[in-house]
Amino acid sequence: SGREPHAYIFAGPEGVGKFTTAREWAKMLLCKSPAESQHEGKPFYDSCGQCESCRVFGADSHPDFHTISKELVVYTKDGKNKKPGIDMPIDVVREFLIEKAVIRPSLSDHTVFVMLEAERLNQYSQNAMLKTLEEPPAFCTIILVCTRLDRMLPTTQSRCRTVVFGSIREDIIIKKLQEAGVMTTEARYWARFSQGSLGVALTWSKLASEGANAYEIKKRTVEMLARLKIEDVVDAAEQLAKDASVLAGLWDKIDPDTSKSDLGRRATKGVMRMLCCILNDCMQLGVNKVDSLINSDQENLVRDLARRFDPEEAALKIEAVYKSMDWVGASVNEKLIFEELLFNLI
Ligand SMILES: [Zn+2]
DSSP states (O other), rough: OOOOSSSEEEEEEEEEEESHHHHHHHHHHHSSOOEEEEEEEEEEEEOOOHHHHHHHHTTOOOOOOOEEOGGGGGGGTOOOTOOOOOOOOHHHIIIIIIITSSOOOOOOOOOOEEEETTTGOOOOHHTTTHHHHHHOOOEEEEEEHHHGGSSSSSSHHHTTTEEEOOOOOOOHHHHHHHHHOHHHHHHHHHHHTTTHHHHHHHHHHHOOOOOOOOHHHHHHHHHHHOOOOOHHHHHHHHHHHHHHHHHHHHHHOOOSSSEEEHHHHHHHHHHHHHHHHHHHHHHHTTTOOOOOOGGGGGGHHHHHHHHHSOOOHHHHHHHHHHHEEEEEEETTOHHHHHHHHHHHHO
């Protein structure tokens, strides 16, 4: 109806289907003859899958569907020598959203803009797009996809309808991973590691080649931490930094569109997340809740480690890991970050 908002925020953890949903919805909005059916007593619309719009959408070449990412900076007017950084560049917001939002659709009756990683918009960029969010042309729908709703200014949020995506049940993730050929023990680990994110679990279970894989690295990391002595810290830190760079290399093969520095950061944070999971298990064992250890596949090692400190200490160590995560990408040598972290974890 005329009163439906045209700007949305899809918020929720990484890998729970925000972009997939945005895409499906866009396909339906752009479809020339959407199919109506009843779902629990309410009308439910879906794209027909056959019209011209649906066909070009399926081929990723719909002229009225726009995906906006920070990587587009190289295609902005002054972007020839620019590299994608951490923020969503304001030039991308201006040239790919604000200026294009007023252009009429060419194939369908609508245009749809989906901005990825909208949590990377700084306040200037968010202020620049307020007017576009407030009164987009009637044919235009804008969806901001973000993992951190708290990064969106109140003024941005008030102009959008927010849809919050929750995490996915563990048994569903395990089943999906098994269907993708992942062994059950491994699938259970990645399901718990990902905290309900199917996308994260699938990605990590796929980080594998003949020589190395993420699950082996995680098993080695548990062994390392369980036996860590102060004289081993330097070598262990070097190994973790090496593991992170191996993982980043594997990641690049399945996700070549993301910049290498982003993948490097994600891989390093992933290794830190493995450490976090181990400490989390120690904390659980300390308070006798042992039904769902993340590292249930290496329970004995985790139990050995848990005897070394109490739950409060484990909580402090988890905090130390989160602090180290903040250093990742701040141009500090990763081996040094791991060294400092491991000293804190003994
Ligand atoms: Zn269609």
